[in-house]
Amino acid sequence: MTDLLAPRALTFSVTKNLAARSPQERDEILANPGFGKFFTDHMVDICWSEQGGWHRPRVQPYGPISLDPAAAVLHYGQEIFEGMKAYRHADGSIWTFRPEANAARMQRSARRLALPELPTDYFIESIKQLVAVDADWVPMADGTCLYLRPFMFAKEAFLGVRPAHKVAYYVIASPAGSYFSGGVAPVSIWLSAEYSRAAHGGTGAAKTGGNYAASLLAQQEAYDNGCDQVLFLDSREGKYVEELGGMNVVLVYKDGTLVTPDSKSILEGITRDSILQLAEDRGHKVERRNVSIDEWREGQASGDIVEAFACGTAAVITPIGLVKSNDFEIGSADAVAGELTMSLRQELTDIQYGRIEDRHGWLTRLDA
Numbered sequence: 001m002t003d004l005l006a007p008r009a010l011t012f013s014v015t016k017n018l019a020a021r022s023p024q025e026r027d028e029i030l031a032n033p034g035f036g037k038f039f040t041d042h043m044v045d046i047c048w049s050e051q052g053g054w055h056r057p058r059v060q061p062y063g064p065i066s067l068d069p070a071a072a073v074l075h076y077g078q079e080i081f082e083g084m085k086a087y088r089h090a091d092g093s094i095w096t097f098r099p100e101a102n103a104a105r106m107q108r109s110a111r112r113l114a115l116p117e118l119p120t121d122y123f124i125e126s127i128k129q130l131v132a133v134d135a136d137w138v139p140m141a142d143g144t145c146l147y148l149r150p151f152m153f154a155k156e157a158f159l160g161v162r163p164a165h166k167v168a169y170y171v172i173a174s175p176a177g178s179y180f181s182g183g184v185a186p187v188s189i190w191l192s193a194e195y196s197r198a199a200h201g202g203t204g205a206a207k208t209g210g211n212y213a214a215s216l217l218a219q220q221e222a223y224d225n226g227c228d229q230v231l232f233l234d235s236r237e238g239k240y241v242e243e244l245g246g247m248n249v250v251l252v253y254k255d256g257t258l259v260t261p262d263s264k265s266i267l268e269g270i271t272r273d274s275i276l277q278l279a280e281d282r283g284h285k286v287e288r289r290n291v292s293i294d295e296w297r298e299g300q301a302s303g304d305i306v307e308a309f310a311c312g313t314a315a316v317i318t319p320i321g322l323v324k325s326n327d328f329e330i331g332s333a334d335a336v337a338g339e340l341t342m343s344l345r346q347e348l349t350d351i352q353y354g355r356i357e358d359r360h361g362w363l364t365r366l367d368a
């Protein structure tokens, strides 16, 4: 859609927040940020219209967005987002991980949701602009980061059902503490029998809010059954493993092979892709194919499957201890984290935090 219109110069106007938090207030927040609770002093905003293409890129004070009550997103959910992190290295420099992959995925999500595609250079520049004004919000402590949330939605005030002619793109940022302050403990996951996350031909491969809305009730069911997360199967046969509400799944076999579901209705995680690359670099075989829940169940019972983990940007890698359903259980709630799981986690985070060589060229510097 937008490629027909040459993007304008990448000149962001910057309006400083005169009510920015004091260094002391900021330090208090950074001492214990949790996840997704506090936001930095600024945000990025770029407009798109059918006639004008992408225009008015700006950095402005963080604050409420004014929307017409008829804005299409509020009625028909035309929205997409991304999730990535800014990491502070030991020398103080600030980096992010594979932003071109997030940009490309946001373009794929945009196509599926009939939204305009934000060019990759705009996407990456938007992240750099925000981190430039809010650099002091990137925490230093081990395992912490600044979580970045780019998102795009239909803001045209129109109740007819068609792709909106006016769209907004924003980036907000939220400091995040170490996800596992008490060590990496395996989680229990609930196998949803009744609900699907995404349908064949639906929006499962797009990072769109609607997929999350569809997962909330099943997530609630997981909590009610004493589990931390929900695992979804394919919507057609209810047989093949897809993913968790917001994380991909990988199984480790005793011969060292890593197996991950291949499906058009799962979200292609950048964390998963990177971990599988690291495993291949170590000589492990990697298979992307259908995996039935029976294969997982029988494999774990026979000792063929020795580790299972979930992965995504927020938590990086979470070992899966137990899968629980109405009819059976796989594994055990007090399983210990798998050895390969933990060493891949260590290697990936060592690259992200600049502790070992970035041999794949995955890092982009944000503060220079």
Ligand SMILES: *Cc1c(COP(=O)(O)O)cnc(C)c1O
Pocket: 083, 207, 243, 244, 245, 246, 247, 248, 267, 268, 269, 270, 271, 272, 311, 312, 313, 314
């Ligand atoms: C974002 C997301 C993931 C993980 O993707 P990463 O790029 O690794 O963060 C997995 N599944 C779903 C449904 C997601 O929304």
